[in-house]
Amino acid sequence: MSEEHPQFPGRPWIASDLRLAPEALEAIEAHALAAYPSECCGFLFGPADDPAAVDEARREPNEADKYHQMDPETFPRTSATYFKINELRATRTLDQAAAEGRPLKVIYHSHCEAGAYFSEEDTATFSHGGQLMWPCAFVVVSVQKDAAGTPRVVERRLWLHVPGEDRFREGRLLGA
Numbered sequence: 001m002s003e004e005h006p007q008f009p010g011r012p013w014i015a016s017d018l019r020l021a022p023e024a025l026e027a028i029e030a031h032a033l034a035a036y037p038s039e040c041c042g043f044l045f046g047p048a049d050d051p052a053a054v055d056e057a058r059r060e061p062n063e064a065d066k067y068h069q070m071d072p073e074t075f076p077r078t079s080a081t082y083f084k085i086n087e088l089r090a091t092r093t094l095d096q097a098a099a100e101g102r103p104l105k106v107i108y109h110s111h112c113e114a115g116a117y118f119s120e121e122d123t124a125t126f127s128h129g130g131q132l133m134w135p136c137a138f139v140v141v142s143v144q145k146d147a148a149g150t151p152r153v154v155e156r157r158l159w160l161h162v163p164g165e166d167r168f169r170e171g172r173l174l175g176a
Helices: 022-035 063-068 089-097 120-126
Strands: 016-022 041-045 056-060 104-112 137-146 151-159 168-171
Touching: 016 022, 022 041, 022 056, 022 104, 022 137, 022 151, 041 089, 089 104, 120 137
Parallel strands: 104 137
Antiparallel strands: 041 056, 041 104, 137 151, 151 168
16 A cells, blocks of 8 residues: 555555455445435444554434435435535544544445445535545445345445545445
């Protein structure tokens, strides 16, 4: 792992491929299926001394509906097409996890009846003026109904910020 993100040196998981442990992948997919037809969201952690390793998933509440209900003009989207993480809780989790040697490496979320792409909304939320909001990568999983109408995870993809730009590139999610 030689790549680094210039904004966050010493955190190579932001700029490189990641190895996702089977139990973490299973947890993400179970969360995405349980939340469907709403988007789910959460955090992925791993050991600081193995930057590519991601071995723990933690669910976070999607606050999109709460914000939409309070102010539908400012927050026109619901959890069916949008996810909103509590920013204060995320910042505290980032700090605490780093101090414990198990950094928050990835924010994950699902898309319902859409591909596992990093959307314009995702980009606008996590990158401003070419700067990444938090020192993490992103995983998006796609949940779509099969021919029998049963929701299934059909795709999962890793997204990495392009330094100095408001865009993300696809990385390799090993083990997924």
